Amino acid sequence: KIGAYAFCKCTDLASVTLPEGLSGIGNYAFYDCDALETVVIPASLQSIGGYVFCGCDGLKSATFEGELENIGIWTFAGCTSLTDVTLPSNLTSLTNHVLYNCKSLETLNIPESVTKIEQYALAGCSSLNPLVIPDGVTKVGDYAIGYSEGANPAPDTNIEIVSNSTAVQDFMKENNLLPDNSGNGDVNGDGETSLLDVIALQKYIVKQASFTQEQALAADVNGDEKVNVIDLAIVKQKVFGTYINNPDEPTPEPTENDDLEPTTDMPETEPTEEIVDPTSNDKIPPNEDETEPAEEVIDPTEPAPTEEIIVPTDAEV
Template sequence: MSGTYYRSNRVISKTNARNYLSQNVKIPAPVEYIASEAFQKKTKISSVCFPDTLKNIGARTFQGCSLLTEVDLPTQVETLGSNVFSQCNSLEKVTLSQSLSSIPKAAFQENRKLGCIIFPDNSQISRIRSEAFSQCTSLESLDLPPALTEIEARAFYKCKNLSSVNFPEGLKQIGKEAFYFCAIDHLKLPQSLEVLEESAFFKCKNLTHVCLPTGIRYIGKWVFHGCNRMKYLEIYHNPDFIGSWIINRACTIRCYKGSKVDDYCKEFDFNVEYL
């Protein structure tokens, strides 16, 4: 079999993508790879049927497909490129592949109608990269996968209707502004968590009471700043680092007398209650 035939048989490129373009795109087997930007801004596409042979989808491949309403990735899809389904204004539902190890940068950014993200039970996703679901303003709840260890910066930035998040035990790091200006009203963080970066929950205005797990060693500045309804932050241990102004002045920190956190409260003149 010639190399040319192999490529044309298994790869959809920007050049040959027109052969598959229609309102309802059907990608045939044995296609394994859809190249970067192959269907970018093809506004006539309303649905895509992927084959079980598919393994990789490149960067910006379906970016700006404004009529696409649903994405159902086959089991064997291993990698997605950055911005792969971003700015798809009609996209409402995404079912992810169990073979994915991470969700790339800005993969579903600015999909303002996206309200349903399904992680398979045996999902291998360990990292959600920066801005992956940024400004998905219809998203209301999340049940994150058990293999997840890191949520990068601005992953759910300004998901303003996101009120419920189920974090898995095993999660170690939540990045800068990861849940900036979300509607989370109850926060149960896993004991495995070690790092809360700067402004991770900045302006989550529905939060009222947070108890931090004792495994957290780094608390970035402004992590709960702008949470105007927050009355109590409980810290039962001595983190290695606590950044400036982690709460609003109206909030009270509950900690042990004489602890590092107690000293921090005195430095910033925060209200304190002793445990």
């Protein structure tokens, strides 16, 4: 084992090799080792305390080779140069401040086994975009994701958070972390709600297209966490100004494809009737089989044809 505070504030320690067979690392073991750049934690490790690599400004890479289920709090907090970290494959939670203010971290593969993200766990990870969170996460702590660092953390809407977890979705709504176009009908993300969005929404509803999570959120204009014909009607109203919600009319029944989860499959559908764009300059040729023969027109300036009169001869009389 490596005991608590073993190499704490060894600011000139540039490298360390942790031996196979190491079973534990105590609290603050490598705290503030500013010159340390890489660390590989062997598979034999069974426990790691809190604040172990906290404040290691020069640490760029950290790899867990084993299957630890827990990492101590504040383990990599303040590692501002950290760009690559491989978490244990059986990890169950991202603990309090575990990667706090790792502002250079651009990618993070969170194991599917993680079910909890505790307070401030990923706050200040401003370069982590997109942030993909497993669907099995059931708890998200205060300021855990999508927030800046500091005493007064603020929501960072520039970070795209991707997850189908109900807990994550609820956290995003409660903390105003939804995309700017959420619920406005701008499905294609071009900055306006237009005919193109109507067409895209129609294709999605009849299962001719798939949506990303961000597109699904934009399409859910009535905020009921479903994308269906009701949303289509509202978007049409925005675009054309023709739809009026009559309270006496029954609410349209949603179609089967009404959930907010992004789809990847493109199911086969029956061919639909071709829609002709009325603004198109293309001419539609007449159907020759259905045209009636034109009536002959006689020019009135020409003399009418005279009937030939045959006079019989004497021999014929």
